[in-house]
Amino acid sequence: MSDPRVTGAVRYAQDVELPDMLEARIVRSPYPHAGIARVDASALPDGVVVLLPDDVRGLGVYGPQIQDATVLALDVARYAGDPVAAVAARTAREAEQAASLIEIDYEELPAVFDPVEAAGDDAPRVHEIAEVSENEAAYFDLRPQPGTNVCHRFRVRQGDPEAAFEECDVVVEETYRTAGAQHVHMEPHASAARWDGDRLEVWTGTQTPYNLRSDLARIFLMDPERIRIVCPPMGGAFGAKTFVRLEGIAAALARKAGRPVKCVLERAEEWQTLNRHPSVIRVRLGAKADGTLVAARFRCWADTGAYADCGPGVAQKMGFAAAGPYRIPHVWVDADCVYTNLPPNGAFRGYGQMQSTWARELALDLLADRLGIDPVELRLKNVLHDGDRYCTGEEMHDCHYEACLRAAARAVDWDDARRGKGVALLLKGMQTPSRAEIAVEAEDDGTYTVRCATAEMGQGAWRTISLLAAEELGVDVGQIRYAVPDTDIGPYDTRTTSSRSTYVMARALREAVRDLRANGRRGHGMIEIPGGLDPDTGQGVASHHWHQGAAAAEVRVDEETGKVEVVRLHAAIYAGRVVNRPGAELQNEGSMIMGLGTALYEEIDVADGQVTNANLSDYEIPAFADMPERLTHDLIEREGADIHGLGETALPPVPAAIGNALASLRLHVTELPLAPEAVLCAVDVREGVRA
């Protein structure tokens, strides 16, 4: 039997067809911040269904962490692209034509597009209040700052860095920036909704079926048990298909139409739907003359755009991971999640951690240079080992950072020559706290059905969990059937994010199979992972276990054009035990290639609040021709080790390794991506032509 991926037989959410279904188009605000003065849909022909702000005024306000979103913008549009109306018709084309007949009058308001500016007291306010959500995705205490655009402030307070800097022999200080980026999942966002009396069914590409159900229940003021979410496999997601995206609009239209409605985004709309947080990070790092790290101070601004989404969580992870896998006795971090009038930013593979890794790892090489110590040696001197305490107060175990770093350095022949080469280390948390459940059912024909809410987005989770189930049951994997996630039938899971699924489901499965053996037909397993951090001190348990990795790069720079060519790229990540080897290799290679895009070209261009490169011609992602001459990787395993998630680990350290490779040529670029203009500027600075 051939794989459905090579025969084209996979059916994604965009392919869902329901009897009598209509197709939807969304009308979006052309202004980044504007009052909505008048909406007139009287010119629309019969037979199309239109959804206007007044239709959704009575519905609930939602949001996974901060309740700041409504199904359509009601009185104020907060970014260029904010949905203001929607139309459903027999075809998307008819809906598009009808949508163009809606007249909307706007009154422009002052807008803000920079997170540092937006965090200031005088900035235009994007939302008047930031109310903490009751969704289970608000899993930590939130600290909105009243009277400002800061919707969450996360802090780490360990020791006294300001006093400790006085004791340091060398202190470096720098400000780093990372650009907004688009996930560019190949399959666009797609959702179909159908009402059956007072029951709502939704077929949608989502990584978060239970969080979605909870927010839809809030929107439609109904019991979550009356909502069914079905999750077909996705044509890529990378964090973009989390929480409520189109589902609220599709369901509200379907209720008004009395018919099922499907909404599939046009490609350009993806840049108006969810992107990666641009960031600004100020770092101050101090060490003794022998390279012993003493103190670190991080100030982070995560630009969450016009709606918070999971931005507070992004700021928290950016913050607690900022210190990296090093022993640093004095660490203070302030990480703000800030509203601006840009499209919303949310989860993106390895969220928050790419940004703070970029800043810290470049600052470390700056420090190494000032100290006259080899960058690998400096890291090895300070790297975390078993029994060390992290800045959150937690004792670290199962530490393999040194092994990752040594493997990465070896792969680029670090000891032979160092010019044009760079390394970076990553410490990355897994969603903590969380809960996972799984059910295993014995069928009459000797096969087994596995039910859980883990979504398939190309990461191979369904195959991996099937392999684990086969292993636990002692049967061939061909006897396992993985049921498409469906909240009516399958049990609860926190969500398919943060590289947690293989680890948590393996544990839950063990219990489910034990239960099955005891009860005969059906077994249920559950794992609950406790933990969490105090948002004011950053103390507690940041992560139940840690994702660990290193990257090394060798670059060639054309100093006439500023073009950076990555000749060699290697990632060494700790896997513990690999369950699905081809899948793990693909995830590792894919993470590195995505990291390459982040490093070299990916950037959302914005002018006056408008995204100006919302297409795949102007927004470039890595193609075959962009591959490094050598792209290699290690999955480090240990006999008897625990499974470690690995779907994201190799992305965050890649841009920093490439940035440090440039720094080894005395080309200091502090901003991602490493655009030719910035590289040429760094050449001028090195040559003394420019300050």
Next chain:
Amino acid sequence: MRLTLDVNGTRREIEARTDEMLMDVLRRELGLLSVRETCGIGVCGACTVLVDGAPISGCLMLAAAAEGREVVTVEGLGGDDPVQRAFVEAHAFQCGYCTPGMILAAKGLLAEIQSPSEAEIRESLSGNLCRCGCYVKIADAVRRAAP
């Protein structure tokens, strides 16, 4: 307008508007859902089909321009085509969304160059984007499929 196309070896009469693209007609009229849209402007290759044996972007070709020509999608390969087999053996996919277009582009390449070099594979398949980043294994699949 009525169009006659030869799709996957069968003569098909279909209804299409004059301004409709081949991709949309193949999906709607014939249910060939392996032909998928990503960029809509001919740069990503997800909608690649073979027209008279050559890979083209289905989002850029007017359906009317395919009148009387041979159109092949992966549904027409049957599942046991050497390139499909090579993709399975090399594990050359993750989400599978770009895979049909990638397979057809690889068939186009192998029809032109029997044993392509690494550089020729990279060059020739650069019009097919894979956001999961399976390029290393896709190149392996193409080498395996070469006779």
